[in-house]
Structure formats: C-alpha cells, structure tokens
Amino acid sequence: MTKKKEIHGIKHIKKPSNSKRKKGVERLKVIPLGGLEEVGRNMMIYEYKRKILIVDVGFGFPGENNPGIDYVIPNTKYLEKRKKDIVGVLFTHGHLDHVGAFPYVLKKIYRKGLKIAASPVTKKIILGRQEEFRDQPKIKIREVKDGSKLKAGPFKVEFFKQNHNIPGNLGMFIETPIGNIVTTSDFKFDKNPLNDEPTDFKKLKKIGKKGVHLLCCDSTGAEEEGHSLSEREIKKNLKKIIKKAKGRVIVSTFSSLLNRIQQVINISKQLNRKVCVQGYSMRTKLDFAKNLGYIQAKKNRFINAKQAQELPDDQVTILCTGTQGESNAALSRIASGRDRNIKFKEKDTVILSSSVVPGNETLVQALKDKILKQGVKVYHYEMMDIHASGHGKQEELKKFIKLMNPKFFMPIHGQISMLYANAELAKEAGVKEKNIIVAENGNIINIGKNQYGIAKKKVPADSVLVDGLGVGDVGKIVLRDRHSLAEDGMFVLIITVDKKTGKIIKSPDIISRGFVYLKESKDLLRDTRQKARKIVREIMDNGGNINWNNVKSEIRKRIGQSLYSRTKRRPMVLPVIIEV
Amino acid sequence: MTKKKEIHGIKHIKKPSNSKRKKGVERLKVIPLGGLEEVGRNMMIYEYKRKILIVDVGFGFPGENNPGIDYVIPNTKYLEKRKKDIVGVLFTHGHLDHVGAFPYVLKKIYRKGLKIAASPVTKKIILGRQEEFRDQPKIKIREVKDGSKLKAGPFKVEFFKQNHNIPGNLGMFIETPIGNIVTTSDFKFDKNPLNDEPTDFKKLKKIGKKGVHLLCCDSTGAEEEGHSLSEREIKKNLKKIIKKAKGRVIVSTFSSLLNRIQQVINISKQLNRKVCVQGYSMRTKLDFAKNLGYIQAKKNRFINAKQAQELPDDQVTILCTGTQGESNAALSRIASGRDRNIKFKEKDTVILSSSVVPGNETLVQALKDKILKQGVKVYHYEMMDIHASGHGKQEELKKFIKLMNPKFFMPIHGQISMLYANAELAKEAGVKEKNIIVAENGNIINIGKNQYGIAKKKVPADSVLVDGLGVGDVGKIVLRDRHSLAEDGMFVLIITVDKKTGKIIKSPDIISRGFVYLKESKDLLRDTRQKARKIVREIMDNGGNINWNNVKSEIRKRIGQSLYSRTKRRPMVLPVIIEV
Secondary structure, X not given: OOOOOOEEOOOOOOOOEOOOOOOOOOOEEEEEEOOOOOOOOOEEEEEEOOEEEEEOOOOEOOOOOOOOOOEEEOOOHHHHOOHHHEEEEEOOOOOHHHHOOHHHHHHHHOOXXXXXXXXXHHHHXXXXXXHHOOOOOOOOOEEXXXXXXXXXXXXXXXXXXXXXXXXXXXEEEEEEOOEEEEEOOOOEOOOOOOOOOOOOHHHHHHHHXXXXXXXXXXXXXXXXXXXXXXXXXXXXXXXHHHHHOOOOEEEEOOOOOHHHHHHHHHHHHHOOOEEEEEOHHHHHHHHHHHHOOOOOOOHHHEEXXXXXXXOOHHHEXXXXXXXXXXXXXXXXXXXXXXXXXOOOOOOOEEEEOOOOOOOOHHHHHHHHHHHHXXXXXXXXXXOOXXXXXXXXXXXXXXHHHHHHOOOEEEEEOOOHHHHHHHHHHHHHOOOOHHHEOOOOOOOOEEEOOOOEEEEOOOOOOOOEEEEOOEEXXXXXXXXXXHHHHHHHOEEEEEEEEOOOOOOEOOOOEEEEEOOOOHHHOHHHXXXXXXXXXXXXXXXXXXXXXXXXXXXXXXXXXXXXXXXXXXXXXXXXXXXXXXXX | OOOOOOEEOOOOOOOOEOOOOOOOOOOEEEEEEOOOOOOXXXXXXXXXXXXXXXXXXXXXXXXXXXXXXXXXXXXXXXXXXXXXXXXXXXXOOOOHHXXXXXXXXXXXXXXXXXXXXXXXXXXXXXXXXXXXXXXXXOOOOEEOOOOOEEEEOOEEXXXXXXXXXXXXXXXXXEEEOOXXXXXXXXXXXXXXXXXXXXXXXXXXXXXXXXXXXXXXXXXXXXXXXXXXXXXXXXXXXXXXXXXXXXXXXXXXXXXXXXXXXXXXXXXXXXXXXXXXXXXXXXXXHHHHHHHHOOOOOOHHHEEOHHHHHHOOHHHEEEXXXXXXXOOOOHHHHHHXXXXXXXXXXXXXXXXXXXXXXXXXXXXXXXXHHHHHOOOOEEEEOOOOOOOOOOOOOXXXXXXXXXXXXXXXXXXXXXXXXXXXXXXXXXXXXXXXXXXXOOOOOOOOEEEOOOOEEEEOOOOOOOOEEEEOOEEOOOOHHHHHHHHXXXXXXXXXXXXXXXXXXXXXXXXXXXXXXXXXXXXHOHHHHHHHHHHHHHHHHHHHHOOOOOOHHHHHHHHHHHHHHHHHHHHOOXXXXXXXXXXX
C-alpha cells in the first residue's frame, strides 16, 4: 500500500483575533464559503475596499447526516446585504460542485449589470441549469478562455487554462492593489492529455515570475502520493480490456467526464463496436456535448438498445452512468434485472471507470457483488488504472506551488484533512509556515502586504439545505426528527375526549409506522391503549382543570417508557387529544 | 496504488440443478448460512447421513439499508426442525461475527447433551454473553486447543491453531466417510507474532498430506495483494510514533484486538508512560482479558484520568476505542469536547490503530477532521503501517490452499466479491475450476467422492433482524417505512366525523414530523385542511353509504400529490378517520 503524508494540525495556524486594523493600512479580505462545512470552500469571496469578487458558486451533496436532503448550498447572508458591492461572479469550470448553487444564490445577489464570466462550456452548463429553475433573472455571461482579461472593480483578472477532466477549465491570476492572487480550478498536470492541450509549464512559470502574493490552491489530491495518471494511460488500459472482451462491454462512468466518454467512443470505433448509450443523464449530457462540439463522433457510431440486440455481442459497447451504485442509474437497473432492454449475459464485461465517492463504498460493493453473482466480469479502478482523478496529487501540487512561489498560501476545495495535507505540501515547497492559512467556511482572512490575521467574527456560514422546493427551510429539528423516525419509527396515539367533561369517548386510536409489525403486536397495542386511558383517568382524578398539554407530555413520557421496556425500541411517541 | 486481482464471475460456477441422487451414492451436505447475505457464510452446516455439525454462529452488523437494526443473525429455520440431528456446535474463535448470534440461536436448537466446543478464551466470551441474555439454557462448553480431538456423530474433528488477532483461534480438520474437510477460522500467517506462536507450516503440511477432500477457506483478504503484515512490524511503527511524541499519546483501537492492546501496554512501559484506559468497552474487555491472563501487565502500569492530569504529558498513554467514529466511543467524546476528564491539547498525538470498517468511511473522515482542527497530530493506517489485518492476503491464501491441496474448494466469510477473488486464488493454486464452489447462504451443496452439485431448493436463509428485544419481527414493511420516514417525514391527518351523518365535526388535525418546519408552513397546513374537507365533501355528495377506506385512500392520494406539487417532497401521508 502506498502511504499518505503525515498529516497533522499545523502548530502555527493562527487563532482568530480581534487585533485592530491600523489606520491607513489596506487589506485584502478573503472569505471562503461552501456547501458543506467538511468539503466546502468552493465559493470564494475576495474583497478589497468593500468591492467583492466571487469565484465559483458550488454546492455539496448531503451525506448520511442529512436524510432526504437534495443539496447543500453556501450561506449567502453576508452577500445579500452587499448586492451593490459585488463587482463580478467568475467560474472556473462547469462541474456542479463549482456551479451547482448558482440558481439558488443568483436570485439573492442579483443586480442589473452584474458581471458574470465563464468559459463557453461552463456558460452552456450554467445557462442550461438556469432554464430548469423558475423565476431566474435573465443573465448574460461573458465568455472567457485561456488568456482572456477582464476588469471587475479593483480586480484585474487574467484567465489561464488548467487540465482537469472537463473542457474549459480555467485558473485565475488576479491583480489587486495588495498583491496578485492566483486561484486555481480543480486541476492536475497532464503532459499527454486526450482532447485537450498539455499543461503549459512555461506559461505557469511566467505567471509565477509576476509575483504571487496569495495562492488559493485545490487540495483534493493532497493526501495522495505521487502523480496523477495521464488520460492517455487510462485509454491504453481501457482498450486492453475491451479488446480482450468476448461479449458486450458495459462501460459505466460519470456523465460529466466528457473526456473519458470520448475515449470510450474512440476505442469502440477502433475495435469495431457500436455504442449504445443508456440512461437519461448520460444521453442528455452526451447530446449536449455533441451539439457543442466537445464530443466528436459520427451519428452512425450510436445504436439504440433494440439495434444492440441484433448485433453480435462483441460489436456492442454500452455506455451508461451508475458507478456509484445509485439505484436509479442504468447500471443498477441492468444489474438488478429491472432494465427493460438490457439484461446481463455471461460473457459480458463491466468496466467501472470512476473512483468511489466517499460515502458510497457500501453501495458500490453491493453493486459489484450483484454483477459478479451473474457470472459477469467486473473491472474497477482498484484493480487496474481505468480511472484517473481530475485532481493533481502531492508531486503535482508541490510543483505548482513552487512555480507560483507565493508569499501566502491558502488550501481550498476538499475535506479538512486534505487542507492540512496541502498545507504540509506548501511548507515543503518553501512557503513560510507562518504564511500558510487553513481557514473554515465563513472565516474572514485579512491579508496585508506582510502579514495576515483571521477575524474573530465569522460571516454566516452554516449550511443551507435544499429539499425539493424548500431552500433553507429544513433545519436541525426536521433533520433530527428524520433521524429519529428512521431509527425506531413513530407511534401516534389519538385520544378522543368530550370537550365538556374531559372524559374519554372512545378507545384510543393508534397509528404506528416503522416500529413493530402491527398485526403481530396486538397485545402490545391493547395494553398501550389501556395504559393511555389509565394515565388520563389518573390525571382527571386529581381534579381541577385539565391541562391537556400536561396530559400529552405525561402520555409521551410514560407510554414511551412502557414501549421501551417491552421492545427496547424508542419510537417517536406523538399523543393527540381530539376534543369533540 | 497496488492493484487488486482481476475478479470476475467464474464461468464454471455450477447452476443449481435437480439431478437425482443415485441410490447408494453417499454425499456430504454443506450449507453455508450467515447474518447478512453480502457478508455471511459465518455459520456453516456440515451434514452426513442426516447428522448435523455446526461450525460458528456469527452475526452481522446492519448496514445503512437496515436503519435502527442492532444485529443481523442467521436464519435457523432449517435447524429448528432438526434439533435432534445436531451432533455438535464448534467455534473457531471469539469475535462476534463468529459467536455473536449464539444466544439467539441456542434457544431454538438446544437439546440436552448438545456437544459444544471452543478454546478457553472463546468459551469465556460465549459464556459471558450468555449471562447477558434471559432464558438461556444452561450449557457446558468443552475446552479444546491445538491438537485436541473430538468425535461428534460421524464427524471426527481435530483442532489446529491458526494466527489471527485474538488468542485461541482454531481451524478444524474433520474426517467424514466422504473425505476430509478442512475449515479455517479467520487467519493469517505470522512468522513473528506477538503473544502468540508463529505459524507451524510443518504441521499444516502434515494436515495436507492426510488428503483434503474439501477446503472451506476464509476469503476476507482475498482481494488484497501480497502478504499481511506481522504484528511485530506494527509494534515497531507504533513505538517510533510514540517515541517521537512530545505530549500525550492517544491510541485508539478495537477492544477485541487483545494483541494490539498488549503491544501498546508494552511500548508504554518501555517508554516510561502510564496507561489510562478510557471508555466502558475498552475497560471491561481489558479487565476480562487480564483476569484470564491474556493481557500481561502490572497493576501500577495503569492510572485513571485524574492521575493522568497530574503526570507530565509525555508520561501518559491514553488507550480507548472509537476508531470508527462511533459517536458514543471515548475518542469521539474527547474529540468533540464532551469528555469530562480528557480534553485535547496541542501537543497530543492520536493514533488510529485499525482499518476502516466498510460503511464507516464518512464517520472516520469526520473524526479525523475534528481532531486535526484542534491542532493535534493524527496517524492512521493509510499513512503508516500501524494496523495489520487479521486476515491473510493473496499470497498467504494461495500458500495455504497449496499446502492443503484440496479436491474441492469453497470460499467462506467475507463479501461476495471476496469469495470470487478467493476462487481465483484457488484456481491459481491448482484446484480444478470445476471443483470450486461459490455458494450463497442457504445453498445445499451435495459433495460426492468425485463431483458436487448445488440443489435447486435452498434452505431458508433470509436475514433475521434483531431490533431491541425483537428478533425477526422487523420485516421488509417496517424497514421500508423507516426509509420512507427518513426521507421526507410523515404527515398524519386526523378527520373527526359524526358517526351517523358522516359529516366532519371539526377542522382536521395535522401531526407532521420530519417534513417541513410547521411554524413556517401555516399556509400549507391551512390549504391542506381545506383540501381534506373538500375531498370528504365530494365523496359524500356522491351519495350512498360512505366507505371510509375509500375516503382514506382518496385523501392519501390527493393530499400526497398536493404536498408534492407544493414542496417536491413526499412525506408519508396517514389519514385517520375518528368517528364519534
């Protein structure tokens, strides 16, 4: 096993302080925001003399801690009050963790004439999403590419291309009166990429030579040793597997990995296989990319599922999503026999050309098991190099930091442990320990010409949860209830009483779900009904006016205890008093 | 990255068939059972001429798919009808995935005089658990060790020791009239173990020489290249880290890894550190092992939390559980500041001496992030060799299979993809493809002298879920409800009507949890109440007798749709009609 870097909390990380700003001393404010606390920093705010520049507006995918939540978007309270100060919103690339929250955020920060810029492909992705949302302001997006320049308030921006796994991926060199900032996109070095130009080290060197005051650098690969693989290496391995396959080949990958998809199409062409694209998201993304010219393929390369059935198996490649074991994706549907058109055959070969997104490990294992049980070959990235991360690993990051040679270094994107790992790399690359800034979402970092400080006050940065049409309305209580309901279900006890006498009119009704199998728990239900009546009677016998809230809390407590002692489960007990 | 083996469905895996048994031809039945379908085969049934021998009675831990479930135990319906035929229950070792289901299963299969055997430490663990359960039959367990022999019906068993990470770990050589069976415990090879004797290859060779008809072999490490690490290697690395540490060292590991715990105590002694044991499960397991003599340490080696505060930090080792990020374990309590006695200091060093159990990846990442944010060093097994698996990897498994040189090979323990990987290893080790048996829980494998078959009929093998006091009472419906409640919560609508007229007496009551924040959804609630009244009125206007079940299903459908269109969420809608 290759070993990761020694990671540890860097001792010199500054504590937030209240140190007063000296009069006349100008500072650059940097505020990282992000969807999730743990993997945020994919919405960066740069502020100089009250003018604000935003880079990326990404969202996060909810983990197990957020049941039922669709997305987690950055908190923009700070920006909402400062609409008029925002001089521009710039995007590095079109992946959802960098553009996904834009439709939610735009409504809140929009003002006429807001400057927005992105590469052509990123622009199309953003505008495509705008159409899916209601009540969006009409926006114009300025197209930028490698070498484009743009002025936004006090910020002079020059874009430079970086390799990733989506076209139109741009880093930014930003001149400010305090010094120059370089902020990276997700990036890796690739001397030999496919459908893309190799990394231009000369150009990077030139940028570094201009003097970099602050480098904000992608951290996603910072825990992994060595170099990332070139996409050309991946192609070689994919071809080897597909050549060997005696039956159909089912290649599953992310629909956003346009370069990988192009490879699969090219290999299929070389090996005389037609490509059958399955699943909604793969089909729409592919159409979209073909229309823009980002995927090059003749129409007759593609066939539908019916045509695939008529061709010999060794002339068919099936391209689909579902590498993460998502139950609705094409691959899961095929694996569980739910797909109408495609069923596995014994000579099939499945290639999972992706890594496993943290949190999906069990789902992916289950998917592999399900496929293997059908006698089908499975290749995944832990067995062979059939997936390359889009993120540079330790050696690439160190090289990049050395090229930039920044005075201040701030790791961005990725989990907190990745930030600390990237901080270590910066140290090794020659950045002074005291100039390395590991910040949390919402921290205000004041950068001067020679030093920096973290303000004690944060801007609001707690995650905003998106659930269906609701944005930010699912709070801690709703989530806590969902967790609790998931554990032991719920138990509603409806007690109907006479409004005047307070006497119970009929036997209490019980509605329970997720707790026990009701048909087999008749005794438990009968005893619980009796217990509820007894509790109400006892309280009534104490005389005086009945406080129904007390009755409810007494029922909740005692019925809860009684159910626990009989079942060792704690369903959510919800007493309801109906007065008629 | 080291690459795993090419894994694929082996083409020759036999399909179950109904082939009739030739008269007079004797066969050995093998039936694997287990807690979870995906990681089962940790309760094996060997049956000859209707006599049944059971090896291990393990349980599984529920995954995300089983919310609220405590354990998953094997289905024993087949055995319950065959009590009198069971000639023995033998145990390989004391880990819960091999003995955990015994208290649940014993009640169902017990008969007087049932022969039970285990090594002394396994016996203590089993009897300790028996005491925690009510209504357990009084049992005697025969102590066995390396070289012990035992006869149970037609089965002649000889135990042989295997290295793992718990003492008293035994494989079995079982003579039957059909041929000899070798069934392994969890095992690895260790030429240089701690607190244990090295693997005795001569003895293994001798066993192989006797002729092995069927080998049932642990598969847990089958997907990993190379050899497992020796515990001595781990000790060297642990010592290096602890020696370097300038402050306290917090070592977190599983409480069941008795050998690892002994190492930490030994290193602490050598480096003049006292050991402060934190957390209930670590303390009880340690006391238990000390009493049995499996942990060697003087009383004065240990200190309590208060004494730890008084000692210089570089003389303190804190030993605790919590490597999996479990919120109630000591390490999580310390990391989140909830521990009364121990708070992190900047010079602390945390060592996570364990692997990450699949499914816990996000929890562990969150734990690491939380610790790093406090400026504390963190070492984990991906950075340095500070944990060794108790399971042999590919080279060890191949060597073992070669030593046994079996005619038939059946991979057991572990996920399905591990079974297939182990099958590949057997092929490489010289077992004929047609004699490799990959079976599912419940399959009946009939092994003859020269061939085998899998019966079309399975024995009942669906998982039995344990939730609190309920065993097997939580079924698919309850689980489905829990999932659904976790997604979007629930919405109970109580409609009170006049028994005679069917007219609604009062405004419908709504109880909702996990759906929306009720205080901010007054419009939604008001509109829903109106809609419910309207639905009831419409049905009543149609005249005739009112079928309240129809009313309920109509409300469920239409209110569900209306809530979805307004919120894009689908709470569980539960209409209740109260007739008074």
